Amino acid sequence: MSRSSKALAVLSASLILGGIIPAVNAAEFSAIDAAKSKITFTTKLMGSNLNGGFSKFSGKVDFNPDQPEKAKANLVIEIASFNAGGDDLQEEARGKDWFNTKSFPTANFVSDSVKNLGNNRLEIAGKLSIKGKAMPLTMAVTYQVQGKQVIFDSSFQLLRLDYGLGAGNWADTSAVANEVPVKVHLVLNSN
Amino acid sequence: MEQTRYTTPAILIHWVMAALIIVAWTIGTLAVDMPLGPDRIVSFSWHKWIGITVLFLVLLRIVWRLTHRVPELNIAMPKWQERTMAFTHWALYILMFSIPVVGWLMSSAHGYTVNYFGLFELPDLVSKDKVLGEQLEDLHALLADGLMILVGLHVLAALKHQFIDKDGLLSRMSFHKSSNKKGAI
Numbered sequence: 001m002s003r004s005s006k007a008l009a010v011l012s013a014s015l016i017l018g019g020i021i022p023a024v025n026a027a028e029f030s031a032i033d034a035a036k037s038k039i040t041f042t043t044k045l046m047g048s049n050l051n052g053g054f055s056k057f058s059g060k061v062d063f064n065p066d067q068p069e070k071a072k073a074n075l076v077i078e079i080a081s082f083n084a085g086g087d088d089l090q091e092e093a094r095g096k097d098w099f100n101t102k103s104f105p106t107a108n109f110v111s112d113s114v115k116n117l118g119n120n121r122l123e124i125a126g127k128l129s130i131k132g133k134a135m136p137l138t139m140a141v142t143y144q145v146q147g148k149q150v151i152f153d154s155s156f157q158l159l160r161l162d163y164g165l166g167a168g169n170w171a172d173t174s175a176v177a178n179e180v181p182v183k184v185h186l187v188l189n190s191n
Numbered sequence: 192m193e194q195t196r197y198t199t200p201a202i203l204i205h206w207v208m209a210a211l212i213i214v215a216w217t218i219g220t221l222a223v224d225m226p227l228g229p230d231r232i233v234s235f236s237w238h239k240w241i242g243i244t245v246l247f248l249v250l251l252r253i254v255w256r257l258t259h260r261v262p263e264l265n266i267a268m269p270k271w272q273e274r275t276m277a278f279t280h281w282a283l284y285i286l287m288f289s290i291p292v293v294g295w296l297m298s299s300a301h302g303y304t305v306n307y308f309g310l311f312e313l314p315d316l317v318s319k320d321k322v323l324g325e326q327l328e329d330l331h332a333l334l335a336d337g338l339m340i341l342v343g344l345h346v347l348a349a350l351k352h353q354f355i356d357k358d359g360l361l362s363r364m365s366f367h368k369s370s371n372k373k374g375a376i
Contacts, residue, residue: 047310089227
């Protein structure tokens with residue numbers, strides 16, 4: 001190490017200790033790893049679980065493990081990437097009674113506040129909009145920093161009728177349950 | 192001539208299955224033309240619940256048949272009729288077993304897990320495969336129609352014995368002793 005770079009290292013170390021610039025390990029994570037991330041759900045048809053998911057989503061997430069409460073998320077889910085059951089069911093899901101993808105091609109989650117519960121657990125409150133209806137949503141989230149990646153996992157339950165999913169005779173919850181458990185597995189890469 | 196009856200459990204299972212098979216076939220035939228909606232989902236759920244019940248009962252019945260002697264047939268009939276009867280009976284057993292199994296396979300291949308009266312899920316027999324699902328669907332319908340043809344033959348034969356031969360054959364599968372003994376040799 002040259003003399004000048006040594007001096008620079010000492011300077012930056014004192015700046016870090018002095019709290020002037022954030023520590024180097026406080027990596028910012030914001031790039032969604034689309035290949036590793038997953039949004040899945042389970043719908044119950046007359047007692048049988050039908051698993052599905054949305055394969056296309058994007059958005060902006062800012063996360064710093066040193067200041068998790070400052071995290072921000074804005075996710076956009078492409079409804080047309082709905083995948084569950086057979087072709088007839090997928091076509092029906094895109095139709096007017098369900099997601100109405102022609103008028104509402106995307107769903108959206110925007111975080112309002114993040115509570116740090118400690119032990120890598122967060123409580124993220126925000127708004128989820130599906131089919132043009134925005135509803136408050138609070139998610140319990142766990143995260144793990146693994147080198148250049150941070151992995152978030154959350155499970156929560158939505159009520160499909162809150163979002164007007166399943167209109168007309170589909171509103172009958174004995175055929176298709178109102179409760180829809182959702183799982184989000186989000187992998188972010190460091191910048 | 193007095194006919195020896197099947198045992199009461201065998202008679203009971205015969206008539207219960209007869210009713211369930213007719214109901215399952217009717218629901219299946221009607222529901223296949225319904226558009227995707229709650230009615231279709233509810234109909235096929237009942238169709239599958241009844242079908243799984245038939246599968247369970249036919250297994251019991253095959254075990255019964257293999258461990259019991261069929262009551263002696265005190266009717267003189269041509270050899271070809273006896274052979275046709277034996278063939279029809281075993282074909283009925285094979286179809287009553289294979290149709291629900293093919294239906295279950297087909298449901299799994301279509302990506303729909305079969306459950307039993309909403310109480311518990313049955314395992315998926317194959318993973319989701321659209322082409323396989325369609326092939327199994329065709330096979331399921333073909334076998335089911337074949338079963339209904341054999342059931343028709345079975346019923347016509349029983350009616351012939353009851354009303355033309357008047358040999359009391361039907362009393363073998365009846366809860367009451369037959370009063371139809373006139374024509375017996």
